[in-house]
Amino acid sequence: MGQTIAEKIIADHAGLESVTAGQIVNVPVDIAMANELSAALSIKELNNWGIDRLFDPQRVCLIPDHFTPNKDLNAARISTIVREFANKHDVKWYFEVGRAGIEHAVLPLEGVILPGQIMVGGDSHTCTAGALNCLATGMGSTDIACAWATGEVWLKTPQSAKLTYTGKLNRHVYGKDLILYAIKDLTTSGATYMSIEYHGDVFDELPMADRFTMANMAIEAGGKAGIFKFDRKTKELVESTPRFKAEKPSYKTYRPDNDANYIIEKTYDVTDIEPQIACPFSPDNVMPVAEIKDVKIDQVVIGACTNGWLDDLIRAAEIFKGRKVDRNVRVIVIPGSQRIARQAFDMGLPQIFIDAGCVFSTSTCGPCIGGHMGVLDKNEICVSTTNRNFAGRMGHLSSKVYLANTTVAAASAVMGRIGLPDEL
Amino acid sequence: MVLKGNVYKMEDNINTDVIMPGRWCHLTDDTELAKHCMEDYDGDFHKRIKTGDIIVADNNFGCGSSREVAPLSIKAVGISAVVAKSFARIFYRNAINIGLPIFESTECAESTEAGDEVEIDMFGGRIKNITKGKEFSFVPFPPFMQTIIKKGGLKGWVMEKLGKG
Numbered sequence: 001m002g003q004t005i006a007e008k009i010i011a012d013h014a015g016l017e018s019v020t021a022g023q024i025v026n027v028p029v030d031i032a033m034a035n036e037l038s039a040a041l042s043i044k045e046l047n048n049w050g051i052d053r054l055f056d057p058q059r060v061c062l063i064p065d066h067f068t069p070n071k072d073l074n075a076a077r078i079s080t081i082v083r084e085f086a087n088k089h090d091v092k093w094y095f096e097v098g099r100a101g102i103e104h105a106v107l108p109l110e111g112v113i114l115p116g117q118i119m120v121g122g123d124s125h126t127c128t129a130g131a132l133n134c135l136a137t138g139m140g141s142t143d144i145a146c147a148w149a150t151g152e153v154w155l156k157t158p159q160s161a162k163l164t165y166t167g168k169l170n171r172h173v174y175g176k177d178l179i180l181y182a183i184k185d186l187t188t189s190g191a192t193y194m195s196i197e198y199h200g201d202v203f204d205e206l207p208m209a210d211r212f213t214m215a216n217m218a219i220e221a222g223g224k225a226g227i228f229k230f231d232r233k234t235k236e237l238v239e240s241t242p243r244f245k246a247e248k249p250s251y252k253t254y255r256p257d258n259d260a261n262y263i264i265e266k267t268y269d270v271t272d273i274e275p276q277i278a279c280p281f282s283p284d285n286v287m288p289v290a291e292i293k294d295v296k297i298d299q300v301v302i303g304a305c306t307n308g309w310l311d312d313l314i315r316a317a318e319i320f321k322g323r324k325v326d327r328n329v330r331v332i333v334i335p336g337s338q339r340i341a342r343q344a345f346d347m348g349l350p351q352i353f354i355d356a357g358c359v360f361s362t363s364t365c366g367p368c369i370g371g372h373m374g375v376l377d378k379n380e381i382c383v384s385t386t387n388r389n390f391a392g393r394m395g396h397l398s399s400k401v402y403l404a405n406t407t408v409a410a411a412s413a414v415m416g417r418i419g420l421p422d423e424l
Numbered sequence: 425m426v427l428k429g430n431v432y433k434m435e436d437n438i439n440t441d442v443i444m445p446g447r448w449c450h451l452t453d454d455t456e457l458a459k460h461c462m463e464d465y466d467g468d469f470h471k472r473i474k475t476g477d478i479i480v481a482d483n484n485f486g487c488g489s490s491r492e493v494a495p496l497s498i499k500a501v502g503i504s505a506v507v508a509k510s511f512a513r514i515f516y517r518n519a520i521n522i523g524l525p526i527f528e529s530t531e532c533a534e535s536t537e538a539g540d541e542v543e544i545d546m547f548g549g550r551i552k553n554i555t556k557g558k559e560f561s562f563v564p565f566p567p568f569m570q571t572i573i574k575k576g577g578l579k580g581w582v583m584e585k586l587g588k589g
Contacts, residue, residue: 024566024568024569037449037450037491038490038491038492040450040452041452041492041493041496044452045579048579049579049582049583050588051582051586066449067449067450074450075450078450121490122490123489123490124488124489124490124514126490138490138514139490139514139517139518140490140491140492140495140514140517140518140521140522141492142492142518142521142522142577142578143517143518143521143578145582146521146578146581146582149582149586150582150585150586152585154568154581188437188484188487189437189483189484189487189510189512192484192510192512192513193513219514222484222487222512222513224513282437369446369449370445370446370447371446371447371449388441388488388489390439390441390442390488391441391442391464392441392442392445392464393441393446397464
C-alpha cells in the first residue's frame with residue numbers, strides 16, 4: 001500500500017517499514033522548539049518531574065518572540081527564565097532578541113530544520129516548516145518538555161489530505177489567497193488531524209515564501225501538518241543557510257507514492273481564484289475581497305510569520321512606493337526575522353514604508369496575538385496578513401480583524417478601507 | 425473510574441483565544457489561570473463553576489493555538505471533564521497530557537442542557553445524563569492513551585521512559 005509523505009517520514013523515524021493512519025508510534029524528534037511563553041511552562045514541567053538533564057541540547061530550540069523585546073515586567077521575567085535555562089543546558093539553538101526574530105521565519109532560514117526531519121514546536125504555527133518537505137507540528141508545553149527530556153514524542157499517524165492547485169494565477173493572487181480559499185472550502189475543522197499535502201504546477205511560479213504562508217495556515221483548517229514537495233527551489237533555500245554552508249548536514253527528502261491513500265482530495269483551478277479575505281471572526285469566513293464594500297479601517301498589520309518574508313515586503317513596498325497611508329490608518333510592518341529585515345534594508349524597502357507613513361517594526365509576534373505593537377481598541381477594524389481572527393485576538397473583544405494577502409493589506413492602508421490593489 | 429457533575433453548556437468552535445485570551449499567556453500559576461478562564465466569553469465563569477462541573481460543547485472545541493494554558497485553566501477552575509462533539513487536535517492532545525479528561529460524543533452534546541447532572545464512566549465508554557434519564561456511548565481511548573490518562577498525564581510515561589517510574 002502506497003504511503004503519503006507524513007506516513008513515510010513517521011515510518012522512517014519509528015524504524016518501521018510502513019505505518020497506517022491512526023497508528024500510534026513513538027518517534028525520535030530532530031528539533032523540539034519553544035518560544036518564551038510555551039518554554040516557561042515546559043521548564044516548569046521539567047522541574048515538576050525532577051528532570052535536570054536534557055536528552056540532547058543539540059535538538060532543543062528556544063526562541064523568544066511573542067512578547068519580546070520584553071513588553072512588560074512579566075515578559076522580562078519569563079525571558080530571564082528561558083535564557084538561564086538555555087545557558088544552563090548549553091542549548092544549541094538559543095536565539096536571543098536581536099539575533100533572530102519570529103520562530104517560524106527564523107528556523108527555516110537559519111537551517112535549524114531540514115527536509116525529511118520531524119520537528120515539534122510549542123506553537124500552533126510550527127507547521128510552517130512543512131514547506132521544506134519535513135513533518136513539523138505544533139504541540140503543547142508538556143509534549144515539548146517530554147521531547148526535551150526523552151528525545152521522543154508519541155504520535156498518532158495522521159490521515160493525509162491532498163490539495164492540488166492547477167491553472168494560471170491571476171494578478172495579486174498569492175499563497176495567502178490559495179490557502180484562504182482552501183480553508184473556506186474545508187472549514188476550520190475540515191482537516192482536523194490531517195497532514196495536508198500541497199501539489200500542483202502553480203508552485204513552480206511562486207517563490208518559497210508562498211509555500212511557507214500556506215504551510216503556516218494548515219492549522220487553521222485543523223491540520224496537523226502542511227507539507228510541500230522537495231524541488232529545486234527547496235534545495236536552493238536549504239543549501240543557502242549559514243548552518244548548511246558551515247556543517248553540510250545530510251538530509252532525506254520524501255515524495256508520496258502514486259498509490260498513496262488520501263482521505264480528502266481536492267483540486268482547485270486558480271484561474272477562478274481572486275484575492276480572498278477572511279472576515280471576522282473566523283479564518284474560514286472567506287470571500288473575495290471584491291465583495292467587501294465600504295469597510296473603513298483603523299489599522300493594518302503587514303508581516304509576522306505568515307507573510308513576513310522578503311517577497312511579502314517587496315510586494316507591499318510596490319504598493320506603498322510613491323503613495324501615502326490614509327490619514328485614519330496606522331500601519332505596522334513586521335519582517336519575519338532580522339535576516340529578512342537586513343535584506344529589506346539592502347533593497348531600500350523600509351525607507352518606502354516610512355515615507356508612506358508605516359511603522360517599520362522589529363520582528364515580534366506582537367499584535368497578532370494581541371500582545372503589543374498594535375493592540376486594537378474598542379470597535380477598531382484591522383486588515384492583517386496574520387493567520388487568525390477569532391474575537392478578541394488582536395485586542396478589544398469588539399475589535400475586528402480581516403485576514404488578507406500583503407498587497408490587499410497595503411492597498412487597503414492607502415485607501416483607508418478594505419479594497420483591492422487594482423483600485424489604486 | 426466515574427466522574428459526576430453539573431453541565432456548563434457551550435457551542436461550536438470554542439477557540440483557545442476564548443478559553444485563555446492572549447494577554448494572559450505569560451501566566452503559569454494554576455490559581456491565576458483559573459481566574460481568567462473564559463473571561464471574555466463569560467466574565468463570571470470562574471465564580472460560576474463548582475468543582476466537578478462538566479463542560480458539554482459542540483464541534484471543534486479548543487481550536488486555534490497550542491497554548492497549554494487553555495486546558496490548564498479549565499482544569500484549574502475545577503472542571504472535571506469536557507465532553508464535545510469533536511475536539512481540535514492540539515487541545516485534545518494537551519488535555520490528555522495534563523490529565524484533563526475529555527470525551528467525544530455527539531449524542532450527549534445534542535441531548536444535554538445547561539445544569540443537567542451527568543455521569544461519565546471514563547474507561548467503560550458510557551455517559552449518563554441523570555437529569556434526562558438518557559445514556560450515551562463514546563469510543564474508548566486507544567490503550568496507549570488510556571495508560572497516559574490513568575497515570576494522570578504524560579508525566580508517568582516520561583518517568584517510565586527515563587527509568588524513574
